[in-house]
Amino acid sequence: MRRRTKLNINPKHLFFTGALLCFILIFVSFRYREKLSPVKTAVGNVISPMQDGINSIGRAISDQVDKLTSLNKLLKENESLNKQVSTLSYENKILLQDKYELDRFRDLYKLDKKYADYPKVGARVIDADLNSWYSSFRIDKGTDDGIAVDMNVIAGNGLVGIIEEVGKNWARVKSIIDDSSNVSGMFLKTSDQCIVNGDLELYNSGVIGVELISKDAEVSDGYEVVTSPISDKYLQGILIGYISDLTADSNNLTQTAHLTPAVDFDRIEEVLIITELKEPLVD
Amino acid sequence: MKRFVVVIIEILICFLLQTTVFQWLALAHVTPNLLLILTVAAGLMRGRTQGLTVGFVCGLLIDFCYGEVLGLYALIYMLIGYLNGFSHRIFVKDDLTIPILLVGISQFVYFFLFYVFEFLLIGKLNILFYFVRIGLPGIVYTVAVSIVLYKILNIINTRVDRNEEEEV
Numbered sequence: 081m082r083r084r085t086k087l088n089i090n091p092k093h094l095f096f097t098g099a100l101l102c103f104i105l106i107f108v109s110f111r112y113r114e115k116l117s118p119v120k121t122a123v124g125n126v127i128s129p130m131q132d133g134i135n136s137i138g139r140a141i142s143d144q145v146d147k148l149t150s151l152n153k154l155l156k157e158n159e160s161l162n163k164q165v166s167t168l169s170y171e172n173k174i175l176l177q178d179k180y181e182l183d184r185f186r187d188l189y190k191l192d193k194k195y196a197d198y199p200k201v202g203a204r205v206i207d208a209d210l211n212s213w214y215s216s217f218r219i220d221k222g223t224d225d226g227i228a229v230d231m232n233v234i235a236g237n238g239l240v241g242i243i244e245e246v247g248k249n250w251a252r253v254k255s256i257i258d259d260s261s262n263v264s265g266m267f268l269k270t271s272d273q274c275i276v277n278g279d280l281e282l283y284n285s286g287v288i289g290v291e292l293i294s295k296d297a298e299v300s301d302g303y304e305v306v307t308s309p310i311s312d313k314y315l316q317g318i319l320i321g322y323i324s325d326l327t328a329d330s331n332n333l334t335q336t337a338h339l340t341p342a343v344d345f346d347r348i349e350e351v352l353i354i355t356e357l358k359e360p361l362v363d
Numbered sequence: 364m365k366r367f368v369v370v371i372i373e374i375l376i377c378f379l380l381q382t383t384v385f386q387w388l389a390l391a392h393v394t395p396n397l398l399l400i401l402t403v404a405a406g407l408m409r410g411r412t413q414g415l416t417v418g419f420v421c422g423l424l425i426d427f428c429y430g431e432v433l434g435l436y437a438l439i440y441m442l443i444g445y446l447n448g449f450s451h452r453i454f455v456k457d458d459l460t461i462p463i464l465l466v467g468i469s470q471f472v473y474f475f476l477f478y479v480f481e482f483l484l485i486g487k488l489n490i491l492f493y494f495v496r497i498g499l500p501g502i503v504y505t506v507a508v509s510i511v512l513y514k515i516l517n518i519i520n521t522r523v524d525r526n527e528e529e530e531v
Contacts (some may be wrong), residue, residue, distance in 0.1 A: 091411035091412045098415060107433065119427070134380070138387045142387050206383075260485065281492055
């Protein structure tokens with residue numbers, strides 16, 4: 081270490097050179113975003129399979145851990161259940177009635193959803209953003225599976241986000257809770273328009289923001305918000321969530337509210353991508 | 364040359380672990396910042412030059428995979444590596460107090476810069492919330508992991524050092 085033969089560069093100079101390089105990079109990537117995306121795609125193509133490989137190991141391990149913990153739980157549960165056999169048989173009857181009711185509700189629910197007939201592709205989440213929450217994450221499907229930028233991503237029965245970047249075998253999804261996300265929404269019952277804004281700070285308490293609701297809109301807490309037909313990227317009628325805390329703005333023209341997303345962003349493992357793009361407006 | 368290969372492999376492994384396995388082990392929505400530990404260790408063990416080089420490579424890797432804007436993370440990590448390089452002269456092998464302290468401080472600096480660039484610039488002023496929600500758990504978790512990771516890195520460093528001595 082002391083007997084170094086190479087020429088010695090002053091670290092200070094090296095630091096300033098590096099900093100300058102960074103600033104140039106920042107500038108270039110601001111200015112020519114599209115031109116740099118092939119480079120990012122190439123890096124992603126190399127990294128993604130490695131992450132996928134490690135992920136499969138991690139998944140196997142966590143599955144095993146889950147199995148062990150659930151085994152213990154099951155043993156305990158079994159003990160207590162044995163004691164409750166008599167009550168259970170009674171509860172079972174009530175549950176059965178509930179089940180019929182649930183089936184009926186589910187049928188109704190399906191009819192309600194317009195997006196059931198969009199073509200969809202399933203994908204697995206391979207990594208989350210380094211800085212916590214699923215505000216942006218990557219999935220294991222890419223152009224090979226027909227994924228393209230601006231396709232809508234859903235999970236369960238609600239909107240998750242939109243494809244922001246796509247590689248050969250991966251794609252990056254920006255979720256609706258991301259601070260830079262804006263979705264134009266519409267109240268399903270009254271067709272009043274609004275804007276749904278992602279907000280990580282609000283999401284800490286499980287909600288995101290909704291603004292620009294017209295003063296005259298006849299809405300109240302619990303109303304469903306779906307994606308609006310006037311949105312240029314989101315397909316119409318995808319459930320976003322339910323509003324609450326409706327308050328009038330100080331300008332007395334609009335109202336703001338909070339929205340509870342239909343998707344639990346803490347636990348997303350599989351998502352569905354709608355492989356149909358909203359038709360762009362062409363002159 | 365050998366050191367170069369070793370460092371590249373270290374960076375790659377830390378990056379892969381941080382983005383995959385540790386996402387499964389996230390506590391309070393936070394994952395430990397392995398690349399930061401690596402950068403701090405490089406600065407502490409090898410001086411400013413290597414600290415800033417390792418930081419630059421780590422940051423660039425993150426930029427390419429996650430960044431909206433290229434070069435931002437590279438700048439943050441490089442700055443941290445460079446600053447930690449100043450502590451090279453008080454570097455003592457097998458001592459754990461200084462590296463852990465440095466990791467803690469660096470993670471705080473990292474959080475602050477991250478907050479400024481990612482949240483402050485879009486008008487989110489409530490730094491206290493972000494600190495309690497992301498910053499503090501990040502520091503605690505990263506420091507805890509650094510105890511183990513730093514030991515491993517130290518052993519690797521000692522090995523490579525010995526190897527180089529033999530060659531010369």
